[in-house]
Amino acid sequence: MDKFTDPHTGVFYNKLGITDADELEQATKDASLRRLQELAAGYGPQGDTFDAPRLRAVHQHLFQDTFEWAGQTRREAGFQGVKAADLPGTTAVPMHFAPFERIDERLNALGEQLKLENNLRGLPTPEAFAERAAYYFDHYNHVHAFREGNGRTLQATFAEIAY
Template sequence: MTEEVSETKQRWNAYLWEPGGCLRNKLDIKNPLELHFAEYALRANRQAEIDRGEVDIPRTYDAAHVKAIHRHLLQDVYDWAGEFRTVDMNNRGQHFVPAELLDKWTDKVGARVKDKDWSTMSREEFVQGIAEVYSYQNLTHPFREGNGATAKVFAQHVAEMSPYRLDFDRVERDEWNAASRAAYPPDLEKSSDPDPSKLYAVFDKMTVERGSVLRADPELAAALQLQNSTYAGVDTRPATGMGERRDTHGIDREAEQEAERDG
């Protein structure tokens, strides 16, 4: 038992510069707050590339698909971008799928995509279907970091097969987080399935008929601003206190909101 605990700690610490410290990263950043904002900025640029259709990600709706999204989003930050986590994780006492079951659960997600005819769905059918897919993907949480952003892009790719699209900006952060938590099974050991119905209301708000007028997307706007600004990498200055966060080209508030969604 002691050896098992030791091995678990080793796997967990392998992701960190030092035990209890910041995630290892390609940017050589050792401050978690600084890494958080740098990751958001770089990831936003990569997501903009996906949103503009500049990246070839095969729509296979399986592990390869999810890994390809994650790899592209976080390729500038982590060596393990596109690789499933090797450690177990939880959020506020709610456990995600154990690491050894990630392949099995990713197959579950894919099955819930492929067993539906998305092209003929009514709006109500789409809301229920996409909520089911997302709830299983969110519970799987296959990566050490970046799960929320990856799941969002994956859901958008699923929506491409339907008469609808998703506008995530239509739902407030607190409402989104509460619905996501409510969809978790109370005890993953007793009941391994999430409750997609807890997400129906938020996905109903986000569902828009394809072809209708697009609303402004603050995340995409932030990414485009970064591309056209003088931003030339990460800010290597020491992070300031929580009450004095730097305005790194306007991304700080959006990064905070995304961190909550990625929980």
């Protein structure tokens, strides 16, 4: 277990008092979808930087209704985490996320690099944008800054970059 998970139920600590994982997952999806719509409409964190403070703010906005730890990275709880890399035809080898001690450093470096590329504005073709966006998405995803909600946080972030 980790500091984000109730050791008695195996369910993430949450503001809703839910102790069933499937019920919490659905409640989290419902609430975060509403918050994703707010971000798409221009409400919530805004700006031209995509560094650690910005991603924390996006995560906090998305999950403020569900998790008291919304906006906290794995670093705050000292959680390393791994993900099974079970690709067909390969031996399952765990994929290790970036070291939790270096989350802010890596997010800030990515944000600075992205800023140097003008947040991908003005690229000559949609294909060029897609290539650079995929590069950044892969790197942000490898950092895997949060215990839960990385995909939705990156979805909101990259929707803004694309816009």
